[in-house]
Amino acid sequence: MTSVPPTAGPDTESAVTEAVNLGIPSALSDLGDLVRIPGIAWPSFDQTQLERSAERVAELARETGVFDEVRVLRAAVPGTDEMGQPAVLATRAARNGKPTILLYAHHDVQPPGDDALWETSPFEPTVRDGRLYGRGAADDKAGIMSHIASLRAVREVLGGDFDLGVSMFIEGEEEYGSRSFTQFLSDNADALRADAIVVADSGNWDSTTPGLTVSLRGNARFTLTVRTLDHASHSGMFGGAVPDAMMATVRLLSTLWDADGAVAVAGLTERDAPTPEYGEATLRDETGLLPGVTPIGRDSILSRIWNKPSVTVIGIDATSVEAASNTLLPEVSVVISARVAPGQSGEEAYAALEKHLRENEPFGAQLTFSDVDLGNGFLVDTSGWAVSMARQAMADGYGAEPVDLGVGGSIPFIADLVREFPEAQILVTGVEDPYSRAHSPNESLHLETFRHAVLTEALMLTRMNAR
Known part of the structure; x- marks a missing residue:
């Protein structure tokens, strides 16, 4: 991996690191408040909870003191007379020729499923064994708080007049198919246009090793x-x-x-690409594959999942x-x-x-x-400056070299971002680890992974500001 030396001074980065560490308890408290709001975009659930969730995220964004403007907005669902779910759009203009970075996450969550399968209430955040349990604790309210916490640390150290342009888009219907996403991009194209886009909705290699997602599968879902x-x-x-x-x-x-x-x-079709070592024992451990039940498919396990x-x-x-x-x-x-x-x-x-x-x-x-x-997959162009800067920030934030990941799941809206903003570099990151159980009962966030993710983003923003 090509190393990119820090472009912010060591004293500044040390202060940012200290600010992140001191701010983690407050960030986790705010994350717990978000988890308590059961914001689910399916029409059969109470839609006022999504409004509560959006307003709380908007409040958190305003409290950072970073943004020039914070709004809760909706966009039309194309081909219908419906409006999409509330999203938060916060903007700060770049100054003195600095780049602009767009931070994405989503505040809606999956339905909890059968409450009997949860060891604790899905909407009551609970800490045990170094993990925070609750629906949305990992996917993707931790993504929201990684943005908020990193911005808090950057502002505390750099003050309110730093030059980096920052926008934040927190969607309200990702789990329900992002039905108004393309219209939202079109309606707010000028506010969302950026040099780099951080999509904090993926995962890591494990709880101590960061991952940069460089490929995603697409999807085709239908009723027969x-x-x-x-x-x-x-x-x-x-x-x-x-x-x-x-x-x-x-x-x-x-x-x-x-x-x-x-x-x-x-x-x-299949994609021919190398994958890291990943054995059957790891697959069994991470998925709960029952004794005697064999994996399916051929070739390396990760090629079956990623490619x-x-x-x-x-x-x-x-x-x-x-x-x-x-x-x-x-x-x-x-x-x-x-x-x-x-x-x-x-x-x-x-x-x-x-x-x-x-x-x-x-x-x-x-x-x-x-x-x-239907949704299209995604392949990252890893040659850009933002990708190199993200990798170095991950190495410093986690204390471990990042792994380029493929993801078997789909984030179809990334293809929409690429189409709408073809010049932007897309950085797909996240706070999940293989035991987060996103979408499943007992979803959880590894607390130390969260701290590393916040530090990574804070270092990256600091270095982008000094670029």
């Missing part, structure tokens, strides 16, 4: 409905002669994978076990979520999946595709 009958029939009377929808669905879905569990859909497509059935509508009766089902619906290798568009991947399913429809079953949601 399989019909074989125009009404339900008695399974004893006609079973064995009439294919019910469940039988057809099971047969059809099984064609998506080969005997090793690798995706078997023609037209879905190859995957297909998962994430939902199904059929008769429940509790309500089961001796009936041939006329219709079954499933939600299919595919992760698309970096370099292939979501549109191309969806076309390949639909073609495969239609060509393999069993017994002439009728297939309907709906609720299609």
